[in-house]
Amino acid sequence: MYLPNEMSTLRMREAEAARNNRREIVKALSHAQITKRDLLRWGLLTAGGGLVLKHGLSPFASSAYAQVPTGTPRSPLFGSKKFDDPMPRAFLQPPIPLRRLPSGDAAWNTTQGGAEPNARRSSYHTLFTSSGGQQFKNPVTNAGPLEGRPPGELFAHQRWEEFFPKLGYLMSIGQVRGGSRYCHSMPDQDKNSIWSFGPRDPGMGGHEKGRETGFGYPCLIKARYGEPVLTRIYNDLPVDRADNNGFGRNEISTHFHNAHNGAESDGACNAYHFPGTFYDYHWGIALARRDLPSVWPTSDPRYQQKASGPDDADGLVPVAGDFRELQGSMWFHDHRFFFTAENVHKGNFAVCNIYSGPDRGRDTPDSAGVNLCLPSGSQLPWGNSDFDINLAVSNPAFDLEGQLFFDVFDTEGFLGDMLCVNGAYYPYFEVLPRRYRLRILNASMARFIKLALAVNQSSRFASGTAVPFHFIANDGNFVVNPIPLTTLDEQGVGERYDIVVDFAAFRPGESVHLVNLLEQVDGRKPKGSVSMKDALKGLATDPCVGSILEFRIVDRMESVDDPHKTYFATVDQDTSVDLSDPDWTSGRKTLTTQIPVVAPVRQRVIEFGRSGPGDSRDKRTGQCIPECGDIPSFPWTIKVNGQAAHSLNANRISALMPKPGEVEHWTFVNGGTGWDHPIHLHFEEAVTLNRGGASIPSTEYLVRKDVWRLRPGGRVQVQVRFGEFGGAYVSHCHNTTHEDFAMLLRYQLLTPPPGSPDYKGQPQYVSTLTPLPTPNGVLWKVPEVLPEADPKNAKFFTGALPKI
Known part of the structure; x- marks a missing residue:
């Protein structure tokens, strides 16, 4: 390319x-x-x-x-050299306490800035509509409601009282701040080249030309079980769609990638919003299986301590649910159907770490004895990040002026020609000679990566020597036993791998490189892995093969958790868990407990293929749902249970789940050998069962995940159990170009109806109407349920499933 x-x-x-x-x-x-x-x-x-x-x-x-x-x-480099610039840490977002009002609203406890509208269970769009459009208007355009969340009960926050938000985050998707660049040698990025997250001042006004609120590197939210969160995200982009520096759509929808939330807060229910508006996302930080105590592993004598979140001292806050489904390394990003690739490539993504009793983010023991003491630090009661590092790997490209570039005509998957870490061009990062936790996210558009650690400079080890580490989590989910490795598996777009690496064998002044071993020359699939020796020399065919990050060992380091603390390598002891200890290698100690495989209530086969031109557009009107610009055709399609192939239509339900708590087995199939598809399932993780007759790595077998690489001509079978919340969710290829062209299906999860003993007050016992956002407010459409979607249709759910 x-x-x-x-x-x-x-x-x-x-x-x-x-x-x-x-x-x-x-x-x-x-x-x-x-x-x-x-x-x-x-x-x-x-x-x-x-x-x-x-x-x-x-x-x-x-x-x-x-x-x-x-x-x-x-891409021009403007004299840039690798490892000249420090890697920025993800920018920690400040939480704002929320106060409950007699009305049931949540008020922002702000000490400075202007007044911020209360957070409500139902959308301000409802008030806008009831006022005849005269109140609660978009303050920038003076048209339409000020909140982008659709009106009515189906988009009211589910289980609001049960998960009443204790903290709030005021955030913005805006133009990048002045002076933002990928390294010191490169030019500043135009404010409309990068659109990214950043904090927003309470009561801040918008502007029709946009606001420069975005950072050029990822933001970070620290959340914990037992503390529900309300995240308000403003659209501070220009009103004029053409003010995008060549690509990107100024309508946004934020998806908290696989968090366990109601569909109205999932960011993928076609509820995007416009410049000048905000959208309130209710992140309950709820532990899955809350409503199914019969499946809780209560035989574990420390079950209740493990199903918990950390408090502000040394104790725990019990939460209902199954501790085997605790989540950890998460991220959130734009999900505006048909424009996700362009928006995420522009920087519209951030990371979130969720902490629990076992994964407290403090590497000293707690009084309950359930804290795993993973590398993190000890200056804070929980959520330490001195030795717990988020690494978001992206894949940009630049035009001759050094501005971020994207080819909107590429339907196979856009590849950049460099790998950046936390928005920095091949940076370095200083570490002490001790253990670190690395949370690695592949935030590319279409590029797969395969990472390893290698010695760069050392008095004891030869350059290129593999550095061992332990694999502890896949897509934010613990594996049962830490897995010793020297090379990670291929990592598709959206996948997260957590590892623990020990730098204690190195001395100050020495260095270790994080190396990409995977060659890829087009957006369809990787070409194959190369040896460490060849990767370190570099490949002319793929400039992204080779070292991408340099770890420099130092003898002292200032704490980011406590500005008054300085660590000294010769003084401060590493108190984090040693996963090479015999208690861990023997299996006497584990990170979590295995979720059992059980007989499913039903099975589904979902095939991803290229059988365009697709049917995203209505044959009579030529319209897409949602509005898709003037893209003439959509080559990527999905078919369920052997029926007709369809391309994205947000009004079409391809899988209907009639009851929470039922176990289903889904088989994802790659319908061709010319592509690899990283398939993402929203809302619930699923246990990986097999890859047909193909091999399955230990980092994946029986592990909970939310993204699976299908491999060319491959298949993956998973076990999934939906529960707690209802509404419209999606599953799709996370090659974001494939997603936009339009390899995505909608599934509908129904909740128990009134009169049922399991009724929780949710209205999602009926299928969600499809919102059709406009600058003047939301319109609605009754969804179509495909015959193969509904388990009541015995033709598709009796006997053996069709062979693919």
Whole structure:
């Protein structure tokens, strides 16, 4: 995809001209001067939505100077060198206490700034509607409601009283702040090149041209079980869609990637919102299986201590649920259907660590004896991050002016030509000679990675020597036993791997590199892994192979948890757990307990393929749900239980779950051998059972996950049990380009109806109406339930499932 640096000047000029031609087309599309139907009519666009292989336009067209693809120019580096800049830590967000009012609203206890509207169980859209549109208006556009959450009971916060929010976060998706750059040698990014999260002052006003509230690196929220959270996210982007520096949609929907929340707070129910508005997300931080005490592992004598959150001293706050389903390393990101890839590539993502009794974020023992003492620190009662590091790996590319670049015509998956960590170009990070926990997130658009640690400089070990570590969690879920490794498995988009690495074998002044061993030259799938030796030398075909982060061992370090504390390597003892101790290697001690595999109530087979042109558009009106711009066709599709293949339509239910608590087995199938799909299931993790006849790594077998790499022609069977909340959720490919073109299905979870002993006051005992957001308010559409979705249809749920 990217031309090698030694390519001729003529070829480079030709490739840059082709890219500029594409940018001019994108600009004309953004300003509504042309449509993609025009491009089809002119013969510049294929039915699949990609550019034709035309010289001077497509990066895959034959060159005028030689019969090879034109390619794309490499990103300019402006003299940048690897490991010249420090890696920023994820930016910790300040919580604001919430106060309960007699009305049932939650008031923000702010000590400075202006007044902030109370948080409510139901949306302000409801009040806007009841006022005839005269009150509670969008303060920037003066049209439509001030809150983007749809009105009515189906989008009121589920179980609000039960999980009344104790803390609030005021956040913004805005233009990047001035002076933001990927390293000191690169130019500042234009404010509309990066759109990212940042904190927002109470009562702050919006602006039609946007607000520069975003950081150029990920924000971090620390949450804990037993403390429900209300996160208010403002859309501080420009009102004019064309003010996007070439790509990105100014309508946003924030998905808390696989948190256990009601659908109205999942960010994927077609409820996106517009500039000037906010959306209140209710994150109950609820432990799964709260409503199913019959499955709780109460035979464990310390069950209640493990099903808990940390308090502000040395104790625990009991929570109802199954401690085997505690979550840890999470993230949240944009999920505006059809535009997710563009928005997340612009920086619209952040990370969240959830803490529990066993995973307290303090590496000294607690009085209850359930704290695992994973590397973190001891300056705070919980949530220490001195030795617990979030590493978000992204895959950007830049144009000749050094601005973030994205090719909107790529339907296979956009690849950048560098790997950044926490928004920094190949940075370094200083560590003490002790144990660290690394929470690694693949936040790319289409790139798979395969990471390992290797010695860079040492007086005791040769350069390139593998550095061992322990694998402890997959997608935020503990494995039962720590797994000793020297190389991680392939990591698809959205997957999180937690590892513990011990730097005690190194001395101050020495260094270790985090290395990517996986070659990938297009968005379809990885080409294959390479040896450590070859990776450290670098590959001309893929500049992302090689070292991506340098750990520098130092003898002292200032604490980030306590500004008055300085750690000294020769003084401060490492009190974190040693996972190489015989108690751990023998299995006498474990990180968690295995969830049993049980007979399912039903099975479903879900096949992901490329059988376009897809049916996202209504055949009669030509409209998409949601609005999809003028994309002419959608090549990526999904079919369920052997029935017809469909592309994304948010009004179409492809799987209906009639009752919480039932166990289902789902088999995800890759319908082709030319692609790999990282498949994501919203709301619930599932236990990985098998990969058909293929091998399955120990880091995945019987482990709870929410993203599975299908592998070319592969399949994965999982066990899932839905519960606690209801509404419309989705499952999709997390190659975000595949998702946008439109490999995504909607599933509907129904809750018990009134009169049932399990009724919790939720109205989701009926299918959720599909919201159709507009700048003037939300319209509604009655959803279509496919025959193969409903278990009442015996044709699709009796006997053996169809063979794929």
